[in-house]
Amino acid sequence: MYIGIDIGGTHIRVATGKNGKIEEKIDFPTREFHASIQEIKEAVEKLSSGTHIQAVGVGIPGFLNLRKGMITHSPNLVGWDHIDIADIFSKVLVKKVFVNHDASVAALGEATYGAGKGKNPVLYFTVSTGVGSGLVINGKIFHGIFNPEAGHQILSREGRAHPGAPAADLESLVSGSAFQRVFEKTSAEMEGSEAWFQALDWLAIGLTNTILHFSPEIVVIGGGMTKHREIFFAPLKKALRKYLRELPEVPVVPSGLGQESGIVGALTLAEKNS
Numbered sequence: 001m002y003i004g005i006d007i008g009g010t011h012i013r014v015a016t017g018k019n020g021k022i023e024e025k026i027d028f029p030t031r032e033f034h035a036s037i038q039e040i041k042e043a044v045e046k047l048s049s050g051t052h053i054q055a056v057g058v059g060i061p062g063f064l065n066l067r068k069g070m071i072t073h074s075p076n077l078v079g080w081d082h083i084d085i086a087d088i089f090s091k092v093l094v095k096k097v098f099v100n101h102d103a104s105v106a107a108l109g110e111a112t113y114g115a116g117k118g119k120n121p122v123l124y125f126t127v128s129t130g131v132g133s134g135l136v137i138n139g140k141i142f143h144g145i146f147n148p149e150a151g152h153q154i155l156s157r158e159g160r161a162h163p164g165a166p167a168a169d170l171e172s173l174v175s176g177s178a179f180q181r182v183f184e185k186t187s188a189e190m191e192g193s194e195a196w197f198q199a200l201d202w203l204a205i206g207l208t209n210t211i212l213h214f215s216p217e218i219v220v221i222g223g224g225m226t227k228h229r230e231i232f233f234a235p236l237k238k239a240l241r242k243y244l245r246e247l248p249e250v251p252v253v254p255s256g257l258g259q260e261s262g263i264v265g266a267l268t269l270a271e272k273n274s
Contacts, residue, residue: 002274003044003056003095004266007102009076009129012036014043017267020113022260033079041092056097057269058089059105059262061132066143069099075164076129098273101147102126102262106222106255107134108141108272109265115220115256123216124261125150127203128223131171135214139272142214150210151175155202170206174199176224187225197235204239211250222255229254 004022006013008030015025026043030036044056062074069086071077089097100108107116107124116122121137131151135142142148151171159168160182162175172178176187178199183190190196207219226232237252244250257264 001048001051001053002267002270003047003053003093004263004268004270005040005044005056005058006105006262006266007036007058007060007077008262009061012040013263014040014047015263015267016047017264018271020109020264020268022263022267025263030077033077033083037088037092044093044095053093053095055270055274056089056093056095057105057266057271057273058085058097058099059102059266059269060085060099061102061130063149064099064101064147065145066100066147067145096274098269100141100269101132101134101143103132104134104136104141104143104147105265105269106261107136107220107265108268109257109261109263110220110222110255111136111139112268112272113257113264114261115253116218117256119216119218121214121216123210123214123219125207125210125219125221126223126261127174127221127225129176131175131203131206133210135216141269150206153206153209155205170202173202174206188227191228191231196231200232200236201239204236204243207236207240207252208243211244212246215247216250219250219252220255221252222258222261226254 004015013027015022017023063072071085074080086099110116111122124134126132133150152169156168161168162172179190
């Protein structure tokens with residue numbers, strides 16, 4: 001049996017499954033670190049019911065030092081900074097645990113069982129409250145010491161940057177948090193507005209930069225802002241054609257796993273590494 005743990009800013013999901021299929025799942029709100037760890041432990045015990053667990057895969061947002069297995073900073077998680085996450089999870093769950101960045105874990109799910117299946121490399125973007133990225137090459141997550149953060153590429157010295165950014169990065173220009181900060185409206189409320197299309201134009205620039213860096217065979221995009229696909233993907237592709245001139249057009253497609261990319265990816269991370 002494999003366990004997948006998808007840690008989000010508002011919810012945590014724990015599931016059992018294999019081969020891209022979720023068998024059972026428990027969902028609960030994200031809380032302070034120690035409280036969340038206890039709830040995760042209880043969920044794992046409930047789902048496993050004494051069955052042997054071969055490995056656990058964990059996807060977590062924030063800046064994760066992958067060599068040390070330590071999360072250095074996660075803006076949307078309370079009390080999780082400077083936590084030796086891989087070691088703590090292994091000790092609490094008494095299992096073999098593999099930890100990676102949430103966007104990269106979702107990318108692994110999409111590359112293995114979703115819209116990127118059979119493609120190589122697979123570039124994944126999530127566009128929601130924030131903007132995250134992951135890259136899968138030859139079936140494996142690509143990373144350096146930290147996860148690649150294409151959402152934090154600097155695009156403009158002008159415009160309102162989000163807290164912590166030195167200038168306007170992609171996330172400052174294209175995200176639910178950006179709409180909330182500038183217009184005090186949700187991304188759903190901004191759909192179809194002039195600002196919405198301007199944001200997608202910025203996203204096309206950010207995607208062009210990342211495509212030129214990594215030359216993927218396909219780009220898969222998930223996240224809350226992609227919910228209404230026609231009003232998201234049609235203008236995005238139109239804008240992308242303006243900027244992507246050096247390479248042939250790259251397919252840009254919606255997530256094949258929908259809201260399950262992260263949890264399927266976490267299960268896949270456990271399965272591939274066990």
